[in-house]
Amino acid sequence: MTLQGKTKRQALTEFREAEILEAARKVFGEHGYASATVDLIAAEAGIAKGTLYLYYDSKDAIFWAALTSRFREMHAEARREMEAQASVREKIRASLRVRFAFLKSDEQFLRMYVTEFGAMCRLQGGPMQALYREVAEHMAGVLQAGVEAGELRPLNAMAAATALMELVKGVFAMRFAGMPGQDPDFDGEQFVFDLFWNGVAAQ
Amino acid sequence: MTLQGKTKRQALTEFREAEILEAARKVFGEHGYASATVDLIAAEAGIAKGTLYLYYDSKDAIFWAALTSRFREMHAEARREMEAQASVREKIRASLRVRFAFLKSDEQFLRMYVTEFGAMCRLQGGPMQALYREVAEHMAGVLQAGVEAGELRPLNAMAAATALMELVKGVFAMRFAGMPGQDPDFDGEQFVFDLFWNGVAAQ
Amino acid sequence: MTLQGKTKRQALTEFREAEILEAARKVFGEHGYASATVDLIAAEAGIAKGTLYLYYDSKDAIFWAALTSRFREMHAEARREMEAQASVREKIRASLRVRFAFLKSDEQFLRMYVTEFGAMCRLQGGPMQALYREVAEHMAGVLQAGVEAGELRPLNAMAAATALMELVKGVFAMRFAGMPGQDPDFDGEQFVFDLFWNGVAAQ
Amino acid sequence: MTLQGKTKRQALTEFREAEILEAARKVFGEHGYASATVDLIAAEAGIAKGTLYLYYDSKDAIFWAALTSRFREMHAEARREMEAQASVREKIRASLRVRFAFLKSDEQFLRMYVTEFGAMCRLQGGPMQALYREVAEHMAGVLQAGVEAGELRPLNAMAAATALMELVKGVFAMRFAGMPGQDPDFDGEQFVFDLFWNGVAAQ
DNA sequence: CATGAATGAGTATTCATTCAT
DNA sequence: CATGAATGAATACTCATTCAT
Numbered sequence: 001m002t003l004q005g006k007t008k009r010q011a012l013t014e015f016r017e018a019e020i021l022e023a024a025r026k027v028f029g030e031h032g033y034a035s036a037t038v039d040l041i042a043a044e045a046g047i048a049k050g051t052l053y054l055y056y057d058s059k060d061a062i063f064w065a066a067l068t069s070r071f072r073e074m075h076a077e078a079r080r081e082m083e084a085q086a087s088v089r090e091k092i093r094a095s096l097r098v099r100f101a102f103l104k105s106d107e108q109f110l111r112m113y114v115t116e117f118g119a120m121c122r123l124q125g126g127p128m129q130a131l132y133r134e135v136a137e138h139m140a141g142v143l144q145a146g147v148e149a150g151e152l153r154p155l156n157a158m159a160a161a162t163a164l165m166e167l168v169k170g171v172f173a174m175r176f177a178g179m180p181g182q183d184p185d186f187d188g189e190q191f192v193f194d195l196f197w198n199g200v201a202a203q
Numbered sequence: 204m205t206l207q208g209k210t211k212r213q214a215l216t217e218f219r220e221a222e223i224l225e226a227a228r229k230v231f232g233e234h235g236y237a238s239a240t241v242d243l244i245a246a247e248a249g250i251a252k253g254t255l256y257l258y259y260d261s262k263d264a265i266f267w268a269a270l271t272s273r274f275r276e277m278h279a280e281a282r283r284e285m286e287a288q289a290s291v292r293e294k295i296r297a298s299l300r301v302r303f304a305f306l307k308s309d310e311q312f313l314r315m316y317v318t319e320f321g322a323m324c325r326l327q328g329g330p331m332q333a334l335y336r337e338v339a340e341h342m343a344g345v346l347q348a349g350v351e352a353g354e355l356r357p358l359n360a361m362a363a364a365t366a367l368m369e370l371v372k373g374v375f376a377m378r379f380a381g382m383p384g385q386d387p388d389f390d391g392e393q394f395v396f397d398l399f400w401n402g403v404a405a406q
Numbered sequence: 407m408t409l410q411g412k413t414k415r416q417a418l419t420e421f422r423e424a425e426i427l428e429a430a431r432k433v434f435g436e437h438g439y440a441s442a443t444v445d446l447i448a449a450e451a452g453i454a455k456g457t458l459y460l461y462y463d464s465k466d467a468i469f470w471a472a473l474t475s476r477f478r479e480m481h482a483e484a485r486r487e488m489e490a491q492a493s494v495r496e497k498i499r500a501s502l503r504v505r506f507a508f509l510k511s512d513e514q515f516l517r518m519y520v521t522e523f524g525a526m527c528r529l530q531g532g533p534m535q536a537l538y539r540e541v542a543e544h545m546a547g548v549l550q551a552g553v554e555a556g557e558l559r560p561l562n563a564m565a566a567a568t569a570l571m572e573l574v575k576g577v578f579a580m581r582f583a584g585m586p587g588q589d590p591d592f593d594g595e596q597f598v599f600d601l602f603w604n605g606v607a608a609q
Numbered sequence: 610m611t612l613q614g615k616t617k618r619q620a621l622t623e624f625r626e627a628e629i630l631e632a633a634r635k636v637f638g639e640h641g642y643a644s645a646t647v648d649l650i651a652a653e654a655g656i657a658k659g660t661l662y663l664y665y666d667s668k669d670a671i672f673w674a675a676l677t678s679r680f681r682e683m684h685a686e687a688r689r690e691m692e693a694q695a696s697v698r699e700k701i702r703a704s705l706r707v708r709f710a711f712l713k714s715d716e717q718f719l720r721m722y723v724t725e726f727g728a729m730c731r732l733q734g735g736p737m738q739a740l741y742r743e744v745a746e747h748m749a750g751v752l753q754a755g756v757e758a759g760e761l762r763p764l765n766a767m768a769a770a771t772a773l774m775e776l777v778k779g780v781f782a783m784r785f786a787g788m789p790g791q792d793p794d795f796d797g798e799q800f801v802f803d804l805f806w807n808g809v810a811a812q
Numbered sequence: 813c814a815t816g817a818a819t820g821a822g823t824a825t826t827c828a829t830t831c832a833t
Numbered sequence: 834c835a836t837g838a839a840t841g842a843a844t845a846c847t848c849a850t851t852c853a854t
Contacts, residue, residue, distance in 0.1 A: 444850085659825090
């Protein structure tokens with residue numbers, strides 16, 4: 001009974017948190033951090049403003065949670081898919097496949113990721129940076145292994161990992177920068193892979 | 204006399220504007236857009252707050268001018284240096300040389316460029332996007348010529364141009380993301396060139 | 407059974423109420439009325455916030471009850487002790503003895519009494535004022551009798567009674583005002599008695 | 610010219626500050642600290658809310674300034690009048706004369722002084738306490754001189770000084786406590802003087 | 813009876829912008 | 834041209850109170 005009670009409450013809490021983050025991504029995605037208001041997020045989530053503060057301590061905390069929770073999901077799936085592959089080449093492919101799928105399917109998250117990640121890393125300091133670093137380090141590990149296995153030419157793995165992440169972001173940034181003639185046939189994923197793979201492959 | 208008067212006035216105006224933008228870059232660079240205040244910028248520039256509004260219409264306008272004026276300078280110099288080179292390879296080298304020199308020498312501008320360019324492109328809409336596009340299109344033109352000359356493999360030139368710009372930004376972003384073990388010998392410029400050149404060169 | 411049930415319930419209710427008031431005095435004493443929160447009181451009392459409202463109608467009511475219940479106790483005991491004395495002189499002594507003992511033994515109540523009684527009398531209106539008046543009137547009655555018996559010089563008994571109460575408060579206020587060189591040998595009770603007695607005694 | 614300009618500006622500033630404090634005393638006096646709002650004070654002062662913050666940093670600062678500025682004036686005048694007297698007896702009389710005149714003539718200040726001084730001493734800490742102490746110490750010095758001159762019986766001068774101040778407050782507190790039958794002929798000043806003087810005089 | 817999640821009115825404070833001098 | 838005092842709309846956050854479970 002206690003267990004059920006706890007489970008129920010936990011479930012409710014998790015549901016509310018998810019609801020809030022969903023609303024937050026929508027509002028932050030549309031308005032940007034500065035212009036987004038807590039009232040707007042609460043209204044979007046269909047709850048009272050005060051209720052938000054039962055689940056998150058501040059606007060900052062909401063933003064951080066909304067951005068990183070999704071970012072973590074994306075990274076976790078990419079990691080899983082990469083581990084299922086043997087070669088570095090296929091690991092890179094898998095990583096790109098997952099990331100492109102994620103960013104294409106979640107417009108709001110994409111906006112937050114592309115336009116505010118940079119600023120938030122600097123302003124929010126620690127937690128955001130740590131996450132970014134963690135993800136980069138994982139990719140760097142994969143690339144380093146590729147170098148040691150002779151699949152890749154010798155390179156600074158951390159820099160290459162960062163470059164790969166920024167390339168993905170960059171391709172999506174083209175949209176927001178209002179690039180013209182967006183060729184509907186343009187395959188960003190393939191483009192990034194070709195550029196990066198040719199850039200780092202041995203020989 | 205009238206001419207001279209006008210010239211004097213124009214000179215003063217230009218001097219004031221430059222002073223303001225310099226101050227703005229310092230304040231925006233240190234605090235980020237949202238936390239920077241017009242009071243702070245005025246104080247830094249050593250003029251009254253009201254005076255700012257004689258030269259710029261709004262905080263937004265100041266930010267935009269501070270960011271783009273420097274961005275334009277960087278691009279203009281890069282363009283000049285690129286035109287002095289014959290091969291696409293050397294044009295790319297020249298572009299990177301200028302951009303890295305600029306960003307290394309101006310910490311404040313670097314911060315604005317890396318952390319707020321993305322957000323501002325989306326939020327400020329037109330003017331910022333147009334500029335970004337213009338720069339990308341110039342680089343795309345160079346790359347397209349390279350493709351046609353057989354120096355580069357066939358590729359989406361606009362995407363490649365964007366990728367190059369984002370790679371430069373990405374290398375500097377590593378700093379702000381608090382990347383560890385920043386190898387003091389790490390040569391970001393060379394790294395970006397190698398990655399990109401190998402990524403796009405023919406064969 | 408019903409009787410027992412009622413008695414049990416009443417006992418429980420009284421116990422709860424006492425518990426709540428104890429907690430309230432602690433919280434109000436530490437934080438002051440405005441900064442004290444109902445959550446804090448509930449936590450201190452070890453019950454849920456909603457439960458508080460089963461026993462008291464509002465934060466105000468809790469404050470009022472916490473302050474006056476103790477004030478009443480203090481007065482009741484002072485009254486008893488005064489009645490056990492024959493002369494006005496000894497009645498005054500008894501009153502001071504009880505009041506000083508109470509205030510010295512209950513730091514939290516002391517704080518509420520000294521720092522917020524004044525404000526609350528005005529803001530809470532009726533009930534608090536009535537109580538204050540009742541206590542003052544009792545003391546005034548004693549003093550008036552003293553006047554009529556020739557023990558005290560002719561005076562406005564109500565004013566003198568108020569003065570005595572304020573003097574007691576004033577001595578304790580010295581602490582909160584951060585008075586220096588608090589002589590550890592200083593006997594506030596004796597001091598107030600000497601001042602007041604000399605001030606009101608006949609001749 | 611510069612001097613005039615400065616003087617003008619200073620005059621304006623002082624005028625505004627006085628205006629604000631006047632309004633603040635009215636609002637704080639009527640509602641008490643907690644219920645008073647900054648909006649109300651601004652409205653009462655006939656200026657915009659933001660303007661308040663050009664002159665005072667916070668609601669707390671306004672309250673503190675409103676209370677202490679008047680308190681200081683009262684003390685300064687009392688001090689002057691006391692110094693014009695030779696005997697301790699007349700100095701005490703002078704002090705009471707000034708204080709009663711002040712408190713009778715400024716209902717709003719009286720309310721703040723009587724009902725919130727205690728709480729604020731504790732909550733605002735340092736500045737308020739220091740002021741209270743300073744005033745008490747001055748009076749204590751006078752009383753101590755009286756003791757040494759044989760005019761007063763030996764006593765704890767600081768305690769007696771505090772007692773005198775609290776007696777004054779106490780007499781006015783009677784009003785707010787809704788004391789009945791306020792004899793219109795009752796002379797509070799004389800009453801406090803008699804009580805205190807008889808209480809402390811030699812013999 | 814007891815709970816504590818939900819509410820939303822209420823408030824101090826900031827800051828871009830204006831305009832009288 | 835230059836100033837900076839004045840403005841007031843905008844907003845994050847709090848907390849007493851309620852009520853469904």
